[in-house]
Amino acid sequence: MSRALFSRRTLLAAGPLALAPLSYWTSRLAAAPDDAVPPKPSDAELTGDEITVASKAAMKRATDFLLRTFNSDDGCGTDIRHPSDIGCSAMVGLALLAQGHTVIEGELYQRVDRVLRYMLRTVNQMPANNITSQFGTQLQNKIGVQAHTFFATLFLSQVIGEDSDEENRVRRALKRLVDVIARQQTHDGHWGQESWAPMLGTVMGWVALRGAHYAGFRVAASAEKTADHIIKSMTTELNRHQQSWMHQLYKNATGVRVLYASKRDDEAIARKAFESVLALIKGSDSPFSQAGGEEFLSFHLITETMLQKGGADWKTWYPLVRDKLLAVQNSDGSWTGHHCITSRTFCTAAATLVLAAPNRFLPISQQ
Template sequence: MPRDGRGAAEAALADCVRRIERAQQADGSFSKDGWAPLLSSAFAANGLHAASVAGAKVDQKKLARADANLMGKYDEKTKSFDNRESAGVDLYSAAASVIAAARVRAAAPASPEGSRDMKHKAEAVAQGVGGQLANERLMRGFGTYGGEEHVSYMMTAEAKAAVGGAEFATFHEEMRVRLAQIQRDDGTWRGDHCITSTTFCTAASLITLAIRPHAGGRPS
């Protein structure tokens, strides 16, 4: 970015961070409205983490609270999901919980996200949800492919990329086949329910296919 534009970009990013932080509720979520508000909370958490990585000042306690909320959608005792905020669709809860767990597993021990309790929950989510992501019923989500399915695949790919190795390779190949089967003749993807935007679904699918792990376990 040209030097003369960096200040404006940093100011805009800081403003976005403030707006997202102000929207956070006491339980760590960011939205209770809409059809599947859990995905809004997952996107907001992703945005704060991305801003932090980019150098913006982000409240680390809010980050921890956001990821604790997302991981809390998986109950390790019953091995089931709380899908009340995901329109009754387990896939959305699974995707939100695993991407949060991946961040917590990588967090520094001295950070709010790196506490013993957070790490313990992250391991439980990673172990418990990982196997379920091979379940076709869960992966079909709502039953047809809407934008919510596409972004759930994208978030899951990011979480798998943080693990890397055979786990990522297996998921990536399964996702490559799945997305190829539903790609349109013109090369795009379109949602069949709720979020139907061709641009939205195509972007999410391309990002999913482009995600790769790299040294250090962080997705690229």
Template sequence: MSLSRRHFLSAAAAGTLAAPLLAPRAAHAQAEVDEARSIDVITPDTQKAIDRGLAWLSKRQILSGRNKGAYGHGGYAGGVAVSSLSGLAFMCSGNPPGQGPYGKSIDRSVEFITSCVQDSGYISVPGFGQDNMYGHGFATLFLSEVYGMSDRSDIDTTVGEKLRKAVKLTISCQNDQGGWRYQPQKSDADLSITICNIMGLRAARDAGIHVPEEVRDKCIDYVKKSQNGDGGFRYQITSGGGSTFPLTAAGVVSLYSAGIYDGDQVEKALAWLMKYMPGSGSGNTGYFFYGHYYAVQAMWHAGGSHWQKWYPAIRDLLLKRQSGDGSWSDSEVCSEFGTAMACIILQMPNNYLPIFAP
């Protein structure tokens, strides 16, 4: 096991790892943002909602057949994106692979995702129309967290081998602008898919997988060029489109993942997001869970008043939206997706997953 991975394991266990794609946050800045955070924001009612959500999600895992270990239904049944996010939701509660009440569910997810790693390194279910570089990015993130947080020999070998293939594939299809698109090939790019793969690469690097400097430099350049003058972020750097809530949230997380923690770009983007406080009715329409998955990460990294205002707002909104059976409905993807995302968002203060560490 490499020194960097041993550091990952010990830091992950302590909830203190912060290894961005480029440079670490200055110590004094880290201390300032830590003062703003408290586990107390996970109220008893919030924990009950999380417990109900995870219990519902665990019962939705496919237990037999080709897609054993997968999640999802309808057009998204058995895809790698929803399955990876579901595994991450369990890990956010402090369950490493094979341990805790959801350890077996995570193990089944690992078996499913590793079975989907093709010889090329592309992570997808052959013939499944919804799998694309979104799924590949989320799956790379999940496998990276599993690989970094477990010292089991089976994970060291199987997951390590598959993860290196996946990272190599990601690197090979980064386009000249620094981004990624739907298919595992060099073409045009968009910010939404790009951030999924930035997060996957950052997590892999944190776990000791080599990611070349030039890949990270190109990521930063692409993200910076995606920001509009109003501080928000657009879909493609070539489109000239307007800023949107999901893309701006993803853009801020991209900056943080690249080691850019302050400055005009970050401040303008955070100010743009704060106009769309959860529950305010200020145009937060479309891709609700995707947008808030990134928005809560952005505010968690920002700390201070940003976090103190944002988390209670999204927490209370999600508690109101939870269904009687413990799930969260999502009409754009599926309820497994909505429930996994809601549980990840609500558990952000646990700070168990190194990829989310500020």
């Protein structure tokens, strides 16, 4: 069967209304029209200031490593020759999408298609209230019990609209995941506090639902409650006199992702969080040389925020985090998690998302 080739990127290029009908979160979508499509730099600016020869080579080595994590069931393991992991598979799929590979185009389109098929089979077999019946995975322990659901939802929200032959299956799977995440949101706007880094879980739940919203899904959850919860949590954390650099990253600064899109980044707590993490990475290499998967994910989330914000913050943030990531890449193209989330697959995919961010290929990067 031949595939009808159409790309959601074509729809995005036509503007936000091309994705109609766009539903909205029940309270209020945390977005505004000028948050929808950031300006894309010229090719000269992209090559000279953002994607360098070194970062392009690093992405190639990283991608070669990620391809080695694929298993015969089309999923990706937490490392080479490890059993397939839902969250890691989704992250690999996102890393490939961020480099311009989709299920219908790009040199590695077949790999993206394999991740998609793995996700569709997984959702088809999932329990009622979580994409997996497993408990105690690295991602769940550190991000939250719904971590795999979040990452799978984000991947499907970014790949929908790329393949008409699978469109209905993708739409059904994504709706099922969105409904699960929406049901699991607490009345305070978060998704549980039991994990090591619940703020990351809150932000990832929000990011997953936001991606689905912009893919045209009605989301029965409250973005405003999530933003309120994040403001409250960040205020508590940032007022503490002593914090480890880890807490500064994944307990504080990642919340800026939500606050910026909510048009609340002008609040003092949001600015303080960004300035805190910027000073941290300027003054120390530890957040990179001693990073776990939480930090690599945090770098990605903050980079997405600065990408959309642009201006001086982007120009200050991106070259710094890019070059410090390059300095700790392993010779085989991977990045290693030194604590908590140690999966090389997860860490490498997250680092690749940072390096590929200037491409602005992911729909969520434009929303």
